[in-house]
Amino acid sequence: MNQHLGAERKMDEVDYPDEEEKQQLREKHYNATIIKRIDLTEDLARFRIQCDEPFMPFEPGQYVAIGLGNWEPRLRGTQPEDVPIKKSRKLVRRAYSISCPILHDADSPHAGQLAPVDEIDYLEFYITLVRQGATSASKPPALTPRLFGKTDGDRICVEKKITGRYLLGDILLDENVLMLGTGTGEAPHNAMATTLLSNGHRGKVVVATSVRFQSDLGYQPEHDELMRRFPNYCYLPLTTREPKNLEPNRPDYVGKQYLQTIFTSGRLAEMVGDPLSPSNTHVFLCGNPDMIGYVPPGAETPDRPGMLPLLRAAGFHDADEASGPGTIRFEKYW
Incomplete structure (x- = not known):
């Protein structure tokens, strides 16, 4: 006791x-x-x-x-x-x-x-x-x-185990790669784009990142240097809360640059100088789940669609349905 x-x-x-x-x-x-x-x-x-x-x-x-x-x-x-x-x-x-x-x-x-x-x-x-x-x-x-x-x-x-299925997969040297991210969702795209360029990729490599403020673009100088060196590389830094996004009277007004908007409006293809067709383009999505737009089976469809349904409507398909150009890969944080 x-x-x-x-x-x-x-x-x-x-x-x-x-x-x-x-x-x-x-x-x-x-x-x-x-x-x-x-x-x-x-x-x-x-x-x-x-x-x-x-x-x-x-x-x-x-x-x-x-x-x-x-x-x-x-x-x-x-x-x-x-x-x-x-x-x-x-x-x-x-x-x-x-x-x-x-x-x-x-x-x-x-x-x-x-x-x-x-x-x-x-x-x-x-x-x-x-x-x-x-x-x-x-x-x-x-x-x-x-x-x-x-x-x-x-x-x-x-931790000892490095893992994940958000991978480049099989991409031919002349195929386009479009990576769309928000905020720090750009991180894996930095690694992917650098690997593609170091392997002599010839197709377009496009990294578009949407953030609130210009100061949130943590790799802007490096991306600018890549564009100077590689004619096939394109970095699109997009903002949503700078004065140019919020003040219509400004001469440089562009509105809020959400990825969904620039894709559906055709501005994305215009900025890249390529239609980014499902016939020759692989798409990667990482960042805010609302931007990605994954809707679990049985869940309600949101009023504002993310990129997944917009890409599917444009002729792209999920990577688990088929391989090759036109595939969509996205990182799951849920």
């Missing part, structure tokens, strides 16, 4: 990790280092992470989970979180598509050359800081408020 009470009392005395234990937990669970953090805005950054052990070969478009301990501090200005003691020694993880630097840095031995994922020894991630839950009833975001408190040299966990 006394032993039982003693054990019970010992459990009651368990508290949150102190600084010494936090360091022990880091040494136990973390297996990678942030080697470079590139801040683009207060809420948007590129993280380059080098694993202690070589990571498994993977294909552009795939993803992996990264994690930090619940014992790590949260960034100021983010939603508070009450972590129960029983979870205070656990990791919080989230999967992210793997991006790439597109071009090697100026201080690299390969400065300025294409940097596809199979030619770099680190993983690059393109991540938005989520400061609070979507609604007042939502759980506080767990990972990014901790991640954005980290910088070069800090340790982190990278």
Whole structure:
């Protein structure tokens, strides 16, 4: 009886990790280092992470989970979180598509050359800081408020398994590739486009990304350089909340540049200088589920369609129905 009470009392005395234990937990669970953090805005950054052990070969478009301990501090200005003691020694993880630097840095031995994922020894991630839950009833975001408190040299966990079915597949050298993304959904497209160009792709490679503000385009200089070097490459940076999107009296007014709108209006084909026909074009979609427009069986059709039904109406088909040009591949985050 006394032993039982003693054990019970010992459990009651368990508290949150102190600084010494936090360091022990880091040494136990973390297996990678942030080697470079590139801040683009207060809420948007590129993280380059080098694993202690070589990571498994993977294909552009795939993803992996990264994690930090619940014992790590949260960034100021983010939603508070009450972590129960029983979870205070656990990791919080989230999967992210793997991006790439597109071009090697100026201080690299390969400065300025294409940097596809199979030619770099680190993983690059393109991540938005989520400061609070979507609604007042939502759980506080767990990972990014901790991640954005980290910088070069800090340790982190990278899961061993890199996976995902959002892949280039079989694309002939002269076929067109159209990649449509929103926000950080551009990440896998960066990896895919860089690989295509490094493999000598001859067809058009088009990456169109819709964001709120120009400052949310984290790879704009790299894409501009690709367009200077490769006549078949086209990057379309689209915004929805800049003055030119909202003020009709401006001489440069273009309206809100949603991907669905520029596709159905014909402006996309006009900007690219190609009809982007199902007969010779592969389409990839990644980002906001509303943009993608996947409707589960039995669910109600939304008032504003996403790209999937619009593409199908234009003669494209899902990749699992047939292969070759005209296929649509999309990343599922649900």
